[in-house]
Amino acid sequence: MKDNLEDFIRxxxxxxxxxxxxxxxxxxxxxxxxxxxPRRVIxxxxxxxxxxxxxxxxxxxxxxxxxxxxxxxxxxxxxxAPEVEEMRLxxxxxxxxxxxxxxxxxxxxxxxxxxxxxxxFLLELQNELREAPRGQQxxxxxxxxxxxxxxxxxxxxxxxxxxxxxxxxxxxxxxxKISL
Numbered sequence: 001m002k003d004n005l006e007d008f009i010r011x012x013x014x015x016x017x018x019x020x021x022x023x024x025x026x027x028x029x030x031x032x033x034x035x036x037x038p039r040r041v042i043x044x045x046x047x048x049x050x051x052x053x054x055x056x057x058x059x060x061x062x063x064x065x066x067x068x069x070x071x072x073x074x075x076x077x078x079x080x081a082p083e084v085e086e087m088r089l090x091x092x093x094x095x096x097x098x099x100x101x102x103x104x105x106x107x108x109x110x111x112x113x114x115x116x117x118x119x120x121f122l123l124e125l126q127n128e129l130r131e132a133p134r135g136q137q138x139x140x141x142x143x144x145x146x147x148x149x150x151x152x153x154x155x156x157x158x159x160x161x162x163x164x165x166x167x168x169x170x171x172x173x174x175x176x177k178i179s180l
Contacts, residue, residue: 084141091148098155102162111158115151122147 009016102111122144129140 084145087145088148091145091152094152095148095155098152098159101159102155105162111154115154118147118151118154 099112099115125140125144125147129137129144132140
């Protein structure tokens with residue numbers, strides 16, 4: 001086999017000594033290059049850096065989202081509007097005054113229980129106000145003001161009835177004593 005190779009080289013020596021290959025060789029090389037498309041090799045560090053960037057962006061987005069949609073700020077009447085705080089103070093003052101007048105009469109215990117229940121509703125509304133999104137705060141404040149107005153109206157009606165018809169209160173007290 002070695003002899004065949006040596007014989008081939010000796011006979012074709014002139015072809016090997018040419019400085020440039022003939023055109024047929026270049027055409028074959030071009031065809032081979034066109035058939036085979038080079039595969040892009042992405043280095044491992046580049047893939048890892050892209051994955052780390054995506055993870056970092058997702059983490060930051062999650063943190064920002066939690067801060068924006070997390071626990072709502074505690075809202076007080078004075079934060080919403082000074083007028084609302086003034087109304088609250090007015091109604092609470094009126095309620096204290098009317099409740100003090102009602103305590104002078106003996107038959108007001110049932111009314112006080114109802115008013116305490118309504119005050120419980122008011123406390124629930126205040127808790128809802130702390131947790132409510134900004135758009136719903138006005139509705140809750142209006143419901144709270146209605147609660148104050150209703151309690152005040154009840155007290156005024158009871159006091160008016162007691163003052164105009166004191167004999168009914170005495171009669172109902174006698175009935176309560178009899179039923180006991």
